[in-house]
Amino acid sequence: MPPLDQLYYSRDIKDAYYLDTVLNGARYAEARVSGDEPQRRGLLVKEGSLGRIDQSRYTIMSYDETCACITPVKTRNAQHKPTQRDETPQLLTLALSPPYPPLFSPLDGTLRVTTPQDTSVSIQADWTGPAHDAEYEAVLIAPGKPQRHKVHLVTDPNQTHATVTGRLTLNLYYEDSTRAQQAATQSCLLIRSALTPLRLLRHGAPAQCQGLLSETP
Amino acid sequence: MLKPDSKITTLLYLAGILALTVLLNISALGGYWRFDDGYLLDYASRFSPWDYFFDPAITRGYSLNNLTPFNPLIFDLNLSLFGFQPLGFYAQHLMTLAACGMASFFLLRLWIPGSLAFFGSACFLAGAPTLFVAQQLMVGHYIAGLMFAIIATYFYARSLLHQNWRPALLSALFYILASSCKEIYFPLPFVVVFFNMGGWRRRFLHALPMFLWSFAYLAWRTHTLGSLVGGYDSGPREFSILKVLSAYLGIPQLLLGGPVTGIGMMLVLLVMTTYLGVLRRLNPLLLIVAVLAVLLPLAPLTHFPGLSQPNRYLLLPWWLISIFLSFAIGQLPRPGTALKSLMLSGVIALALSQAWHIQSQQQPKLERFDTVYRFFLNAPPRSALLFP
Numbered sequence: 001m002p003p004l005d006q007l008y009y010s011r012d013i014k015d016a017y018y019l020d021t022v023l024n025g026a027r028y029a030e031a032r033v034s035g036d037e038p039q040r041r042g043l044l045v046k047e048g049s050l051g052r053i054d055q056s057r058y059t060i061m062s063y064d065e066t067c068a069c070i071t072p073v074k075t076r077n078a079q080h081k082p083t084q085r086d087e088t089p090q091l092l093t094l095a096l097s098p099p100y101p102p103l104f105s106p107l108d109g110t111l112r113v114t115t116p117q118d119t120s121v122s123i124q125a126d127w128t129g130p131a132h133d134a135e136y137e138a139v140l141i142a143p144g145k146p147q148r149h150k151v152h153l154v155t156d157p158n159q160t161h162a163t164v165t166g167r168l169t170l171n172l173y174y175e176d177s178t179r180a181q182q183a184a185t186q187s188c189l190l191i192r193s194a195l196t197p198l199r200l201l202r203h204g205a206p207a208q209c210q211g212l213l214s215e216t217p
Numbered sequence: 218m219l220k221p222d223s224k225i226t227t228l229l230y231l232a233g234i235l236a237l238t239v240l241l242n243i244s245a246l247g248g249y250w251r252f253d254d255g256y257l258l259d260y261a262s263r264f265s266p267w268d269y270f271f272d273p274a275i276t277r278g279y280s281l282n283n284l285t286p287f288n289p290l291i292f293d294l295n296l297s298l299f300g301f302q303p304l305g306f307y308a309q310h311l312m313t314l315a316a317c318g319m320a321s322f323f324l325l326r327l328w329i330p331g332s333l334a335f336f337g338s339a340c341f342l343a344g345a346p347t348l349f350v351a352q353q354l355m356v357g358h359y360i361a362g363l364m365f366a367i368i369a370t371y372f373y374a375r376s377l378l379h380q381n382w383r384p385a386l387l388s389a390l391f392y393i394l395a396s397s398c399k400e401i402y403f404p405l406p407f408v409v410v411f412f413n414m415g416g417w418r419r420r421f422l423h424a425l426p427m428f429l430w431s432f433a434y435l436a437w438r439t440h441t442l443g444s445l446v447g448g449y450d451s452g453p454r455e456f457s458i459l460k461v462l463s464a465y466l467g468i469p470q471l472l473l474g475g476p477v478t479g480i481g482m483m484l485v486l487l488v489m490t491t492y493l494g495v496l497r498r499l500n501p502l503l504l505i506v507a508v509l510a511v512l513l514p515l516a517p518l519t520h521f522p523g524l525s526q527p528n529r530y531l532l533l534p535w536w537l538i539s540i541f542l543s544f545a546i547g548q549l550p551r552p553g554t555a556l557k558s559l560m561l562s563g564v565i566a567l568a569l570s571q572a573w574h575i576q577s578q579q580q581p582k583l584e585r586f587d588t589v590y591r592f593f594l595n596a597p598p599r600s601a602l603l604f605p
Contacts, residue, residue, distance in 0.1 A: 006592075008589070008592065008593065010589075021255070021256050021259075022252070022253055022254070022255035022256045023255055023589065023590065023593045024255070024593070025255035025256045025257075025258060025259030025260075026250050026254065026255030026258050026259070026590055026593060026594055027255075027593055027594060028259050028262070029255070029258035029259045029261070029262040029296075029301070030258075030301050030594055032262040032263070033262055033296065033300060033301045034301070041593055061592065063585055063588060063589055065581065065585075068581075068584045068585070068588055069588060070588060070589070070592045094281070096277075096281060097443070098274075099273060099274035100274055100278075101274045101275050101277070101278020101279075102274070102275075102278075103263075103278060211274065214263065216263045
């Protein structure tokens with residue numbers, strides 16, 4: 001298989017989810033057609049994330065317009081420190097009801113949903129991921145979109161320092177209690193990052209979320 | 218009825234349309250995966266053709282707001298035929314575009330001489346939206362849908378001309394295919410029923426199979442997507458009729474270049490339409506309904522993502538303009554066919570000039586997609602010798 005130690009950094013696109021879907025989608029498709037194991041290439045879209053990546057393991061590559069080619073990102077950029085905004089996970093909400101398309105792999109972790117108030121829902125997700133990761137993004141699939149939301153993420157290094165435990169808290173605020181109740185019982189949560197694909201948090205998720213899981217690698 | 222061209226002449230016209238399509242878009246054959254192609258490839262390599270149409274979860278898994286099962290099907294069929302080689306995909310893409318030109322030729326040929334029908338078809342092929350979509354595999358469903366819609370229109374017109382219901386059944390079959398490519402082709406029967414060929418009763422009866430599918434389509438759409446209308450989910454936006462009209466007024470400029478050329482051409486069309494209306498050589502009701510059917514679905518797009526490029530959104534408007542222009546010139550009592558062909562050649566030159574200008578603007582973006590996809594797939598760099 002081709003080397004995966006090169007991450008792609010796109011400095012002028014904001015939508016990492018789109019980029020991941022199309023570029024790694026092509027990798028998955030090629031692997032399926034050729035009968036290989038699909039493997040994902042990591043990607044970044046924020047300059048502030050470059051400093052978080054373990055550069056002893058990965059080379060960060062970017063598109064260079066002057067030569068219309070892919071070249072390594074200069075070191076001075078890679079030293080850039082992440083800002084608070086860079087660290088805050090993005091949330092993408094998709095208003096969708098079952099039946100769901102079977103498109104995703106499972107992410108081992110747990111999901112806990114509570115309703116602190118009639119019109120609000122709190123979702124807490126824990127999982128284990130690679131250390132030195134960046135650009136976490138959550139995709140919430142629920143029947144309706146919340147009026148507003150708050151996202152908070154903490155990553156704690158594990159004993160070996162090769163992995164971290166991610167703890168994401170998502171507070172969702174709805175117009176009325178009916179919508180909040182629907183969200184509490186029907187929400188599915190997927191997580192992706194620079195180094196990991198979009199995967200479904202399986203444990204603790206409502207039963208219908210299992211419909212999002214794909215049997216195809 | 219016009220005197221038909223000989224088989225040889227018709228074949229020459231068709232060969233000309235094919236050659237023109239390939240010549241104008243030869244660079245597409247050197248293209249790699251671009252834009253959303255990766256997602257479409259991923260989707261097409263997971264599911265089977267049946268799923269895109271008959272499994273609602275998979276139909277809307279591809280697009281939450283649009284009923285377009287034909288697009289993953291195109292990728293699926295191409296993957297089966299050509300494997301993971303984009304050249305085969307682009308060849309199929311261009312052949313479908315050429316088929317749009319050929320179908321337009323046959324449609325126009327019902328009313329105007331073959332030479333003018335050829336120039337009308339060439340005008341469509343030389344337009345900025347046509348060259349734009351030729352470089353984008355992900356919009357293959359717009360092209361395939363247009364091809365099916367033109368064929369459906371042709372068979373419907375033939376069914377009226379020959380007072381025979383069998384071609385009307387074929388028109389319904391192609392309408393089914395067109396509407397499953399893209400919603401913009403849904404209004405077709407509501408337009409063609411205004412063809413001034415035979416009485417209302419016959420026109421309605423021959424369009425009935427298409428109308429029946431229209432209702433079935435709405436039920437299918439509601440069942441699959443949960444709504445009757447689609448479009449982009451861009452969050453709450455205030456709808457402004459002024460913004461819509463302003464965007465519509467900008468369309469001629471996007472299609473033909475500067476404001477003088479674009480608006481000038483529209484004025485010429487308006488004068489010609491009025492003149493033909495006075496001569497009773499035009500069906501004004503059909504024209505109005507066709508323009509509304511093409512422009513109204515664009516209204517939401519004027520707000521998001523906006524009509525700022527002659528891209529896929531303007532493919533159908535450009536087709537309508539090309540076809541109407543050649544039809545209108547063909548209906549003029551004078552000059553002769555040779556001069557009329559020259560007039561159409563002038564329009565083709567204008568359209569082509571704008572198309573090449575837009576294409577040169579797009580080129581860096583296309584090269585970027587090619588390069589980044591190659592990097593992700595560890596494909597060798599583009600061969601500059603084969604397709605410069």
